[in-house]
Structures are given as structure tokens and as C-alpha cells.
Amino acid sequence: MQVEITGLYIDCLAVTAPVYERNGWTILESEVGDKDSVVMLRRLAE
Secondary structure, rough: OOOOOOOEEEEEEEHHHHHHHOOOOOEEOOOOOOOOEEEEEEEEEO
């Protein structure tokens, strides 16, 4: 079976989010479970 992956999700510290944003990641949610945490998405080639 093959599955098409269209994006990757990560949970990271909010202070590191700007580094990820410069590399193509987008913040989806902030303060997830922890006020210092964000969930980020990186879309892959569609």
C-alpha cells in the first residue's frame, strides 16, 4: 500500500518557531498543551 504524504507536523517551542518559519513551516496552533509550545506544518510538493 502507498500513502501520499502532503505535509509534516511538528510540535516545537515557540522561541524556535521563527527559525522554522524561515525554512517554510507555518504555525497552525499556539499554546497547545503548554503556553511555550506551537504546532507547525510544512507542506510538501503537491
